[in-house]
Amino acid sequence: MRYNTVVSAPRPDPRVVSIHQLPEGQTVQISSWSSSTTQRAHSLVEDDSDVAIAVMGATGSGKTTFINLASGSSLRVGRGLMSCTNVVQVAEPFGLEGRTVTLIDTPGFDDTTKSDADILRMIGLFLATTYENGKKLAGVIYIHRISDFRMGGISTRNFRMFRELCGESTLENVVIVTNMWGEVSREIGEAREAELASRDVFFQPVLQKGAQLLRHENTEESAHLILRHIIDNHPLSLQIQRELVDEHKDISQTAAGAELNKELMRLMEKHKKEMRELQEDLEEAIRTKDEETKRELEIETKKLQAEMNRVQSDAAGLVSQYKAEKEQMETRMHQFIEQSQLNTQQAAQKHNEQMEVLQKHLNDTTSNSAAQISALKFRLVEVQRAGRKRRGGLFGAVGGFLDNIFRL
DSSP: OOOOOSOOOOOOOTTOOBOOOOOTTOOOOOSSOOHHHHHHHHHHOBOSOSEEEEEEESTTSSHHHHHHHHHOOOOOOOOTTSOOOOSOEEOOOEEETTEEEEEEEOOOTTOSSSOHHHHHHHHHHHHHHHHHTTOOBSEEEEEEETTOSSOOHHHHHHHHHHHHHHOSTTGGGEEEEEEOGGGSOHHHHHHHHHHHHHOTTTTHHHHHTTOEEEEOOSSHHHHHHHHHTTTTSOOBOOHHHIIIIISOOOGGGSHHHHHHHHHHHHHHHHHHHHHHHHHHHHHHHHHTTOHHHHHHHHHHHHHHHHHHHHHHHHHHHHHHHHHHHHHHHHHHHHHHHHHHHHHHHHHHHHHHHHHHHHHHHHHOGGGSOHHHHHHHHHHHHHHHHHHHOOOSOHHHHHHHHHHHHHTO
8 A cells, every 4th residue: 555645734633523514505594603603613613424314212122222233332221121311322433335424312202211301302402403503314213123012102102203303304314123023023023014014003104205114133234234225315404403493493383392292281181180080089088087098099199290290390391491401502512613623723733743743754764764764654644544533523512512411
């Protein structure tokens, strides 16, 4: 292999990422960012991947395991009944078919530690911030366990929210992945797959509009085969991105927000009915002087009232909390850009100094042996590569900010 040892212009700081400009003719309205801030972001941050794919699905469906298998990452994987992905996680970029791929792990809407309102705000904030900065997803993967003997209420609700997040126009970039085939016989799995694909209450509507249904066999090869169906897609904006950024809707006015509010209202009505029944039972216990039953019913009543208060709070705070979290995100992004600018300047200076010293030694052939010259060339190539190496990325930065915001 022949190496070029000519000193070249320094690359950006490896820790700095930048954002590709939108194709000519396309514009994105920034909700509260100034145009100068956006221009600085574009000039400072070079994206570390050319393919970004979000992975969604119910808690425990195997999203994180799929991502780790495909990317070689070690994102946190849940065990047992508790969910683990309660924040957005971004895997390390990896190469596939000459492309650099970043996979984004999202929490399910049935998380054990956060409410559905928390999850919607988190996902909405991530997608809006990256879209504001010119980034679109090449595709979205929705993972479903073929081992589930039926698609129950939780799975159905997760898929409804998924559809409202994506919208109709991006379904051609959606892949529904069934996994955990090793937990059922092939005959049972294929029968469930056929039902999922053919019934309009399940996946049939999205498949008819361009989505694909693929199997994951729990191997790296199988995961990469699925990704190959996506990596050459033309990136598209999701419905919630257009609603939040282009149309300037508040999060409760988005299709996903409306779906969540509808679910919260349904849940509130259910709880009110349960409360009425508990009150009737409590009155009966008091009338019959059944103290043990009375104490049990009082405990249940307090639990139910607390749950009703939480649901009411989720509905009332959806908009105000999202706005507060968006302000925090924008502050962090401004700080990120400022630090990126400083890092770029420092790295460029250091890189130039290293390259000049090495080139000077390399040019002084009279005082260097052949072995020394070979070693200098190798070191020069290493410095050049270090200047080109990119880490983190916009998606990783935004994911880290979200982690901090939602763990406050």
